[in-house]
Amino acid sequence: MSHRMFLRSLYRLQNLSRSSSNINPKHAVFAAFQPLLHNRPYANTPQPAASASSVNQTELAKFAAIADSWWDVEGPFKPLHIMNPTRLAFLRSTLCRHFGKDPFSARPFEGLKVVDVGCGGGILSEPLARMGASVIGIDAEEKNIKIARLHADLDPVASSIEYRCTTAENLVEEQMKFDAVIASEVIEHVADPAEFCKSLSALTMSNGATVISTINRSMRAYATAIVAAEYILHWLPKGTHQWSSFLTPEELVLILQRASISVEEMAGFAYDPLTGQWSLSDDIGVNFIAFGVKISQ
Numbered sequence: 001m002s003h004r005m006f007l008r009s010l011y012r013l014q015n016l017s018r019s020s021s022n023i024n025p026k027h028a029v030f031a032a033f034q035p036l037l038h039n040r041p042y043a044n045t046p047q048p049a050a051s052a053s054s055v056n057q058t059e060l061a062k063f064a065a066i067a068d069s070w071w072d073v074e075g076p077f078k079p080l081h082i083m084n085p086t087r088l089a090f091l092r093s094t095l096c097r098h099f100g101k102d103p104f105s106a107r108p109f110e111g112l113k114v115v116d117v118g119c120g121g122g123i124l125s126e127p128l129a130r131m132g133a134s135v136i137g138i139d140a141e142e143k144n145i146k147i148a149r150l151h152a153d154l155d156p157v158a159s160s161i162e163y164r165c166t167t168a169e170n171l172v173e174e175q176m177k178f179d180a181v182i183a184s185e186v187i188e189h190v191a192d193p194a195e196f197c198k199s200l201s202a203l204t205m206s207n208g209a210t211v212i213s214t215i216n217r218s219m220r221a222y223a224t225a226i227v228a229a230e231y232i233l234h235w236l237p238k239g240t241h242q243w244s245s246f247l248t249p250e251e252l253v254l255i256l257q258r259a260s261i262s263v264e265e266m267a268g269f270a271y272d273p274l275t276g277q278w279s280l281s282d283d284i285g286v287n288f289i290a291f292g293v294k295i296s297q
């Protein structure tokens with residue numbers, strides 16, 4: 001590490017601790033040096049303009065290669081299919097509480113305008129529409145959008161979903177606004193997470209909700225989400241995830257805070273190998289989901 005890089009990290013650390021009084025200083029230290037360890041721009045390194053692309057072509061190619069299997073519940077997207085009830089339970093409880101909706105109604109999201117950013121084949125968009133939301137699903141990969149459209153058209157309710165091959169930053173340019181902006185299992189695949197969060201924030205109405213789920217950059221995630229899932233159990237194609245692209249919950253809270261999103265609730269997804277099911281948990285050590293609110297400006 002050169003002297004200049006070290007000083008830059010110290011400077012970053014000062015700014016991090018100044019702007020995040022409720023963040024554990026130990027985490028701030030790690031966060032400050034993280035870009036050096038992983039050579040990734042984020043936090044308060046100078047960022048490209050808001051219109052910069054969030055697209056990482058290498059990441060998109062991975063999804064394009066397996067796009068035909070989005071709806072194969074035994075295929076490479078099986079983990080997302082079995083995670084669906086758990087993430088929907090979190091969305092139902094947080095969004096209903098925030099928007100004053102009845103979580104026990106059949107269509108609790110009636111009246112909410114939602115964008116599912118990085119929707120892939122629509123595994124999450126479809127149940128959101130069935131729960132009454134008016135859904136726009138966007139994905140940067142055309143193949144995914146084609147599959148999502150074909151599948152949604154098989155169901156009269158899901159066929160109401162508007163699918164578009166585009167990015168969050170393009171919707172920002174169109175000045176679109178949503179009650180809820182959801183990006184599930186996407187941020188670890190984008191070019192610049194901090195810029196991506198700024199776009200998600202710009203798409204969220206004042207006092208609206210932004211929800212992100214992803215994987216923690218922990219040793220346990222390396223062992224389970226990468227080594228076990230890709231190399232031992234072959235749930236996902238090898239190389240699906242780069243450990244260095246994961247964010248810790250503290251880092252996600254910080255970059256969202258800087259994008260005017262205040263994280264109000266977080267939960268972990270715990271996988272039980274005996275039942276093969278996920279459930280909501282306090283353990284945010286591997287998979288986690290964050291619910292934030294757009295601070296009115």
Ligand SMILES: C[S@@+](CC[C@H](N)C(=O)[O-])C[C@H]1O[C@@H](n2cnc3c(N)ncnc32)[C@H](O)[C@@H]1O
Nearest residue numbers: 054055063118119120123139140141184185189
């Ligand atoms: C792991 S999949 C998640 C799919 C869906 N959100 C779900 O959880 O069922 C990640 C998706 O993000 C999309 N993606 C990656 N980078 C993107 C970007 N910058 N803008 C929009 N979509 C992106 C990929 O094409 C892929 O479909």
Ligand SMILES: [Mg+2]
Nearest residue numbers: 185186188241
């Ligand atoms: Mg992923």
